[in-house]
Amino acid sequence: MVAxxxxxxxxxxxxxxxxxxxxxxxxxxxxxxxxxxxxxAKAVSDARAEAWLVENREAIESSNAYVEKHGLPLAKYRMF
Incomplete structure (x- = not known):
């Protein structure tokens, strides 16, 4: 990242x-x-990543809850 x-x-x-x-x-x-x-640079990157997780925690939890309840959308098309 220094580059x-x-x-x-x-x-x-x-x-x-x-x-x-x-x-x-x-x-x-x-x-x-x-x-x-x-x-x-690594410390800044780590702090930004943590801030993003905090800012988006509600959306992430909501998405995870949806998947737990309904499964992955389009899962029937997965090849693995």
Whole structure:
């Protein structure tokens, strides 16, 4: 997902990290900025997914209840 952000302008920011973790990352040749961006992109994606589930919980529950009561629409045409 970081590739999506690769071509956009960057903004410098300060981040506090555990010294031992930062030292190990540098020792292993990990680009800290890229790793932080990837982690932040995942956190944003996860938060958006969770918010979507919360916002759509009622519709999901309604759909699930319908399927439990009536079965899947067009189920007779399923090949599996």
């Amino acid at each position: 999506v952000y690769a071509a956009v302008p960057k903004k410098a920011t300060n981040v506090s990290l555990a010294e031992s973790l930062l030292a190990e990352a540098k020792e292993l040749g990990i680009n800290v900025s890229q790793a932080a961006e990837a982690g932040l």
